[in-house]
Amino acid sequence: MNQRAQRRKTTTIKQVAELANVSIKTVSRVMNDEGNVSPSTRDVVLSAAQSLNYRPNMAARRLASRRSFMICLIYDSAASDYMVEVQFGVLERCDADHYNLLIRPCGEMRTSQIRQTLEQIILQSNADGFILGPPLADNRAILELLEGHGAPFVRISQSPKRSRQPCVGVEDTQAASELVSRLIARGHSRIGLIRGNPKHGSASDRLAGYRRALTEHDIPIREELIVSGRYEFDDGVAGARQLLALPAKRRPTAIFASNDHMALGVMQYAGASGVRIPDELAVCGFDDIEFARFVWPRLTTVNQPIRGVARTATDLLIRQLDGENLDGVSIRLPASVIERESTGA
Amino acid sequence: MNQRAQRRKTTTIKQVAELANVSIKTVSRVMNDEGNVSPSTRDVVLSAAQSLNYRPNMAARRLASRRSFMICLIYDSAASDYMVEVQFGVLERCDADHYNLLIRPCGEMRTSQIRQTLEQIILQSNADGFILGPPLADNRAILELLEGHGAPFVRISQSPKRSRQPCVGVEDTQAASELVSRLIARGHSRIGLIRGNPKHGSASDRLAGYRRALTEHDIPIREELIVSGRYEFDDGVAGARQLLALPAKRRPTAIFASNDHMALGVMQYAGASGVRIPDELAVCGFDDIEFARFVWPRLTTVNQPIRGVARTATDLLIRQLDGENLDGVSIRLPASVIERESTGA
DNA sequence: CTGAAAGCGCTTACAG
DNA sequence: CTGAAAGCGCTTACAG
Numbered sequence A, B: 001m002n003q004r005a006q007r008r009k010t011t012t013i014k015q016v017a018e019l020a021n022v023s024i025k026t027v028s029r030v031m032n033d034e035g036n037v038s039p040s041t042r043d044v045v046l047s048a049a050q051s052l053n054y055r056p057n058m059a060a061r062r063l064a065s066r067r068s069f070m071i072c073l074i075y076d077s078a079a080s081d082y083m084v085e086v087q088f089g090v091l092e093r094c095d096a097d098h099y100n101l102l103i104r105p106c107g108e109m110r111t112s113q114i115r116q117t118l119e120q121i122i123l124q125s126n127a128d129g130f131i132l133g134p135p136l137a138d139n140r141a142i143l144e145l146l147e148g149h150g151a152p153f154v155r156i157s158q159s160p161k162r163s164r165q166p167c168v169g170v171e172d173t174q175a176a177s178e179l180v181s182r183l184i185a186r187g188h189s190r191i192g193l194i195r196g197n198p199k200h201g202s203a204s205d206r207l208a209g210y211r212r213a214l215t216e217h218d219i220p221i222r223e224e225l226i227v228s229g230r231y232e233f234d235d236g237v238a239g240a241r242q243l244l245a246l247p248a249k250r251r252p253t254a255i256f257a258s259n260d261h262m263a264l265g266v267m268q269y270a271g272a273s274g275v276r277i278p279d280e281l282a283v284c285g286f287d288d289i290e291f292a293r294f295v296w297p298r299l300t301t302v303n304q305p306i307r308g309v310a311r312t313a314t315d316l317l318i319r320q321l322d323g324e325n326l327d328g329v330s331i332r333l334p335a336s337v338i339e340r341e342s343t344g345a
Numbered sequence C, D: 001c002t003g004a005a006a007g008c009g010c011t012t013a014c015a016g
Helices: A005-006 A012-022 A022-032 A039-049 A057-067 A080-094 A111-123 A138-149 A174-186 A201-216 A232-242 A260-272 A306-321 B001-007 B012-019 B024-031 B039-051 B059-063 B078-096 B113-124 B140-148 B172-185 B201-216 B231-243 B260-272 B306-320
Strands: A070-075 A100-105 A131-133 A155-156 A167-172 A191-194 A254-257 A282-284 A301-303 A331-334 A337-340 B068-074 B100-107 B130-132 B153-156 B167-170 B192-194 B256-257 B282-284 B301-303 B331-335 B337-338
Touching: A012 A022, A012 A039, A057 A232, A057 B059, A070 A080, A070 A306, A070 A337, A080 A306, A080 B100, A080 B113, A100 A111, A100 B078, A100 B100, A111 A138, A131 A138, A131 A301, A131 B153, A138 A201, A138 B059, A138 B140, A155 A306, A155 B024, A167 A174, A167 A306, A174 A191, A174 A282, A174 A301, A174 A337, A191 A201, A191 A232, A232 A254, A232 A260, A254 A260, A260 A282, A260 B282, A282 B039, A306 A331, A306 B167, B001 B078, B012 B039, B024 B039, B024 B140, B068 B078, B068 B113, B068 B306, B100 B113, B113 B140, B130 B306, B153 B306, B167 B172, B167 B306, B172 B201, B172 B256, B172 B282, B172 B337, B192 B231, B201 B331, B231 B256, B231 B260, B260 B282, B306 B331
Parallel strands: A070 A100, A070 A131, A131 A155, A155 A167, A167 A331, A191 A254, A254 A282, B068 B100, B068 B130, B130 B153, B153 B167, B167 B331, B192 B256, B256 B282
Antiparallel strands: A301 A337, B301 B337
8 A cells, every 4th residue: 555645635626616615527627627607706716715825736636627638748869868858848747738748769779669659659648739849740651640649749850841730840940041151251162061861851940041151242163061960969970071071272272061070070180180260261060069168169050949949849739738729730949040250250 | 510520430358258248347457457357258359340440439548447558757957868769768667557647837937836737737637546756756845745645656866865756766876986096097087077057966076986996996085076057057167267267386187077068167167277187187978968979079968768768767656657656766777987088098 | 697417437444 | 266346536518
């Protein structure tokens, strides 16, 4: 026998109703802010509840209402810092409406496994709705699975069009364009780009921002300055090696790595090859991870409002659960360029 | 009205009982592996459940049993990577017994706020038990709060004695001693130490390991080589500045920073001051964070079995919830030294 | 604006 | 080894 159950002297809705001299239904109305309660009755109920230190029993509420008041956050390979920020944002919004958060990292599974696990989760978790983190939020198989089950969900993604379900993302094309424009303003015209993982919508967004900035400043786009990557540190090292191997006249004087991990790879390669930053090579990244401030020179990058994105996504989900129709809704939040020493700030 | 509720064609225990031609109590026994069911009855029930695709309704189970089957993970200022690993470990064990995990980061609150929030959580979350992450697991006010409420909990901490509740930690004194011994084996005798945050039990453990290694090798402990820190990057920078400012003959040839963040600070300071690593200064840290492999030279450090610690802690909690008495139990898992280029590997 | 009744789908405590 | 009854603490659907 569990100790807590014995100890717990739970106040029930019935006791509150008796003390307040109303029906339990009226107490229920007050507790759920349903309206249709006279202010005076409301006050009586509220003070009765308070004096008895009443807390509604969630299990009973869940059973009777056939809603779990649980939201499930599903994610796979995003970086720890990123996901911790997402968790914060989701929790902030959940707390406001007394939802519980369930987390489901699928980081070490293949898609086939994720599908299976997700199917289990959908069936068993009783979650009322789901929030999908990137890049899993762009996985067609998973979107179809959730849609097939009629499970409400919201995506955190840069590719809003992959589903009719609401989607929240970041204006990263705009931010990338701004970042590259700053490089141009500092006199750079041969600017290398290391692309992100093509599975992430953000990768093409950031490339688009790069192209836009160059075009707007009438600088020709040279394909030899655009190299591939998958957002990993090692891709930054390899990308830098490739770009810096170009003949001096075609070699970039600045490199925009599509995320900070790769930018740090560029910096490591530059350091190891005796290329001075920012004098001989300006470097910038994207994400503003913690370590962007810990390297020297500190890294110029873009700070994303991850927490705000997550909070917004949760808000959309909860509103959907409350019956609002948010079909096709897509929101993007602005991101801000942070200039530091790695580009000469 | 919520779409899922409409759609859901839930199979109940009653339907299974009818199909299997037994009472619902018998179905309940089978589903909960209670024993006292004849094998043949069991088979009949199981196949009935399967053919109806029956899944027990958790809300009903929770309400009837007055247990929530939820475990709440509470943590504050630990690093993201660390907490993500902890979450993984806890989830692994939770999944095995169909517990749900609730997370409660208290990172941005003061202790007074944490207390209040925790009180809310204990009262409202209905969690059956709690897992406390470091350094919050050493906070007396919080331990007393939980004990006062009779809430079962397990601590992830290096200071087992602060409570009678079970505690899981790492053999970091041993690992630190091993690490310093390796430095000694490479010929170092003037080894600096940058201490960790005194609020974390790990800080004194690692200091103890340092002292033990020196003592075992008959190297005198010189207090001027031991400087304070709080596990922050900047403390590494400051510590390196202080240690490297010593006159050449007393200056350390190696620095053991009590965590990787500080070790990276040391490396940054060394880089900025033209001190070559590892030739002029060997550097090592503790934790084996992702970036320990991303800097150059790569950082020698200690890898902690964080996931195993979390899994073990959860196991102890669940066993407690099942009625086992684990008063005063303390477990420590071994950690392993990882030698890399920063100490000349 | 308020309430009496029924029921959500399980487990507990007991009996046999 | 098995079961009938009561009840967990709420909400739903309806009536007034």
